[in-house]
Amino acid sequence: MQIEGSCPRTQRELIELEFIEHRTKILDIAAFLDRFDRSIEHNANDDFRIKAFREALAALNSSEFGRVERIQMLLSDLSSELRAERDGQSAYGAAKESEQ
Amino acid sequence: MMNYIDLHAHMVSRTTDDYHAMALTGCVAVTEPAFWAGYDRVSASAFADYFKHLTEFEPQRAAKYGIQHYTWLCLNPKEGEDRALAREVLAIIPQFLERPNVLGIGEIGLNRVTRNELATFIDHVELALEHNQLIHIHTPHLEDKYKGTKAIVETLASNSRIDPSRVLVDHVEEHTIRMVLEHGFWAGLTLYPMTKVSPSRAIDMLEMYGTERLCVASACDWGPSQPLAIPNCMFEMRRRGHSQQWIHEVVYANPSRFLSQNPKFRLAPLEQALVG
Numbered sequence: 283m284q285i286e287g288s289c290p291r292t293q294r295e296l297i298e299l300e301f302i303e304h305r306t307k308i309l310d311i312a313a314f315l316d317r318f319d320r321s322i323e324h325n326a327n328d329d330f331r332i333k334a335f336r337e338a339l340a341a342l343n344s345s346e347f348g349r350v351e352r353i354q355m356l357l358s359d360l361s362s363e364l365r366a367e368r369d370g371q372s373a374y375g376a377a378k379e380s381e382q
Numbered sequence: 383m384m385n386y387i388d389l390h391a392h393m394v395s396r397t398t399d400d401y402h403a404m405a406l407t408g409c410v411a412v413t414e415p416a417f418w419a420g421y422d423r424v425s426a427s428a429f430a431d432y433f434k435h436l437t438e439f440e441p442q443r444a445a446k447y448g449i450q451h452y453t454w455l456c457l458n459p460k461e462g463e464d465r466a467l468a469r470e471v472l473a474i475i476p477q478f479l480e481r482p483n484v485l486g487i488g489e490i491g492l493n494r495v496t497r498n499e500l501a502t503f504i505d506h507v508e509l510a511l512e513h514n515q516l517i518h519i520h521t522p523h524l525e526d527k528y529k530g531t532k533a534i535v536e537t538l539a540s541n542s543r544i545d546p547s548r549v550l551v552d553h554v555e556e557h558t559i560r561m562v563l564e565h566g567f568w569a570g571l572t573l574y575p576m577t578k579v580s581p582s583r584a585i586d587m588l589e590m591y592g593t594e595r596l597c598v599a600s601a602c603d604w605g606p607s608q609p610l611a612i613p614n615c616m617f618e619m620r621r622r623g624h625s626q627q628w629i630h631e632v633v634y635a636n637p638s639r640f641l642s643q644n645p646k647f648r649l650a651p652l653e654q655a656l657v658g
Contacts, residue, residue, distance in 0.1 A: 283591055284589075284592070285590060288589040288590050289622070290589075290623035291623050295623075299621065300582075350583070350586075351556045351557050354556050354557035355528065355557055357525060358525050358529065359525045359526060359529045362529065362532070362533075364500060364533070365494055365497070367463065367496055367497075367498070368463040368494050368498070368499070369494060370494070371494075372523070373494070373523040373524035373525055373526050374524065374525060376524075376525055377525045
């Protein structure tokens, strides 16, 4: 895997091309968290998905390369055991604590 | 306009307008893996009807727009839990394998990563080996992606009869791409608005891992997805500063290399494709 110099755009070009798009995305995340705080009922502060989300945000703030892969792993089921049977058709987006 | 191949598109769930738009943006061929219908089918005869649709009606619909339609057959991982049904479906697949647009077995793999799903996956792999078929693999969604991809790669790597160059492992992401490429498999990046990878992230991975054995596809289906995901990604590649040759490798030459391992895959000149 090549990291150094693998993106053909300069940092200045990336800012010109993509800053506004990602500014919008970070404001959307902030607004989601504010909305969560304003909720009519605070009944999911310990939900496994929001806990994983907050861990992912902390990892996002790292200055070390490899943020996407680390966040992917934070949002993954890292157990190796196969489920005994299917519990539904859809995944949740983060691993339940019992499965980590 | 540059031609492209969409290696993963569930066209039975798309409108004819989508074929038109894909043709206008340079799509010359699609390959359609067998898919989940949105509910669990209850009999092998329902699959026989589906395989007939994939091998008879859909290629005709695509040909009207100059798009060559190929397909992959299987019982999808979302239905792999039902072992009795899986055995019945596996028994009828061989009668369809000689049809002119069938390229192999797929998309097989895992969904919720259960014991039964893995057993059904292994049965499909054996069927592919028995009939010398290419294999197209689905890897699970979201939190199941890493665990399921690891189980699939380990299962295949332990089988000495598997030639990894004849297997494409699809839906790779940042945390699974390395293990797939390091084992010699082809890898697919599927461009989905939310649950898979965005064009920007797909291009990031292509830049870091190189273009060898990597393809992009729309995986468009009846969910939130984009039949024009590949031309959108091509636009993003240009915006990122990549050459026409680099883009051609990813969207046309690579899928053509993988698929041409089945001699039935032949790209016809457009004027021939339009008359079917």
